[in-house]
Amino acid sequence: MNLHRKLLARAAEGRPVRVAQIGAGKFGSMFLHQARRTAGLHVAGIADLSVPRARAALARIHWPEGAYDAPGLDAAIATGGTHLTEDAMALIADPRIEVVLECTGDPAAGLRHARAAIAHGKHVVMVNVEADVLAGPLLAREAAAAGVVYSMAYGDQPALVCEMVDTLRAGGFTVIAAGKGTKYLPEFHASTPATVWGFYGLSEEQARAGGMNPQMFNSFLDGTKSGIEMAAIANATGLAPPEDGLAFPPAGTSELPTILRPHNEGGILPRKGMVEVVSSVRRDGETIPDNLRWGVYAVFEGETEYARRCFTEYGVATDPSGRYAALWRPYHFIGLELGVSVASAALRGEPTGCGTEWRGDVVAVAKRALKVGEVLDGEGGACVWGKCIPAARSRALDALPIGLAHGIRLVRDVAEGAIVTAADAPPDPASDPVRIRSEMCRIFSG
Incomplete structure (x- = not known):
């Protein structure tokens, strides 16, 4: 302060x-x-x-x-x-x-x-x-x-989420889930720079006049940027990514503690302590009135009857049981x-969030059937999108990280929806990013 x-x-x-x-x-x-x-x-x-x-x-x-x-x-x-x-x-x-x-x-x-x-x-x-x-x-x-x-x-969402998680933990609370909001529909994963402006309701001329980069905006839309940000949060907080990627459940702020609780208690989480992104629209495209499209959140637990009574007394937003509560910030100021x-x-001498473990990774997933000889065009491109999964699973698959999926020629066909591996698209082992990444994998794999 x-x-x-x-x-x-x-x-x-x-x-x-x-x-x-x-x-x-x-x-x-x-x-x-x-x-x-x-x-x-x-x-x-x-x-x-x-x-x-x-x-x-x-x-x-x-x-x-x-x-x-x-x-x-x-x-x-x-x-x-x-x-x-x-x-x-x-x-x-x-x-x-x-x-x-x-x-x-x-x-x-x-x-x-x-x-x-x-x-x-x-x-x-x-x-x-x-x-x-x-x-x-x-x-x-x-x-x-x-x-x-x-x-x-x-100002970017990962650091704001880390701050929220740290504040709750410093207060003695268990964090159940944390993440951000975005506008998501399943069909967004297939978006390319050639189709992106239609999803934003813009013409190519309007986007060009606004100086908008289609590949960058496509990364926001196709789920890649969300995956990258959740992996960063996982690495900084110890919260776990879902085994097969983010679910993007539709949720307004009033629904956060109900939806983002363990599945055996009526929520969608495989277990306590996860990262997740909530969608600002229902699957039919209807906008959620109290959506969190630009914001961040954390769901936490009142582990005693006294804590839950305090939640009630002070108007804390909770699930119907009163056990799970939520904090959120509706927007962020970026830079x-x-x-x-x-x-x-x-x-x-302190960071505002810092990855200390390698718990989350973002792997390249084929947007369509990819053929031998095609060259990957990276984050936000027409070939792949980035899925956030546990680092242990990424290591086991020898998956190609989205950060390296640019300018690499495929040596094997990859089916639509499949995770691209290093065997499918071998990165140059002599390049600096590949060597640094390999060094991290070696050090943190234990």
Whole structure:
């Protein structure tokens, strides 16, 4: 409850928390908008593959033009401005940078940047959930050994769920289920970049005018992004993914504690302690009035008669038995809240969520019958979607993780709905992401 006070102290001392941000897309732009309004934070450098694109993003979020014209990091630090560059590694290596924000969304780039930052003694805030799910527990272990923080991004749903779970557990409650909401129908799994705008009710022209990336938006729609986020939560909290993927049950906030309780007590959960995503629409497409499409939740247990009586006395939302209760937050602010992670890492030495175990994985599943010779086009593409399953099952199948399912040629046919294995689409063992992933599997398989 004192991050703001600590930031004010750093501002008064004339030594703000200096940040290097890699990637100036939507999430990163939202953070940058608020960073200029946050005492004690200084975004000293922004690295992007396209400096003109970064300039356009800063103009769009109302940064004054002179604020990002610093000719180098020395000038940026001297004047309080920001240096734009294509050289992420130069920013990472500078000893004056305290926190590195990885906002690229590219798994390979995310792993490379995070490892470099840790090697240079920087805290890492990993906005790139795709990279985190591919090898986050290994990065967290390396960061701890180096005496720095590796953290999820506050404002994104995984970190908010982790906060909710931690708060309940710190209060002595058992968490039964936790996750987020989304709009889901089973047919969304087959969506491709060519069909995605129809599901959103947009024309291609409207989407193009809005600068929307069809593959990225398709990842949100086809279930992949939900799977990635639930795997990240599982790895950070110890909650378990369902054995054969998320069920996406339709549920409004009033239904959470009734639906997300164990199946032998009338709910849908195989057991207590699971991650799950709830749909904002019924299977017939009807919108649920009190839906949680943009929010997060946790269901927890009142294990004694006294606790359950307190729930009743204070109007806590429960199932009919009064035993299971729910907390939720109806929306999240995405990058607008990311400064919380930066401040927590630099000033408290604590992550806002961090994968410490490898419990959940996201594996590639064929959207249609795939043939020998086809090349996979990755997350949100036309070939595969990502299913969240237990890491133990992924290991047993030698499944291809969604984070590696890009640019790989199939050597065997794969049936529609089948999990793609490394034998079906062998990744290059010499590539950095594959080597890092293999290292994590070896270390955490025990």
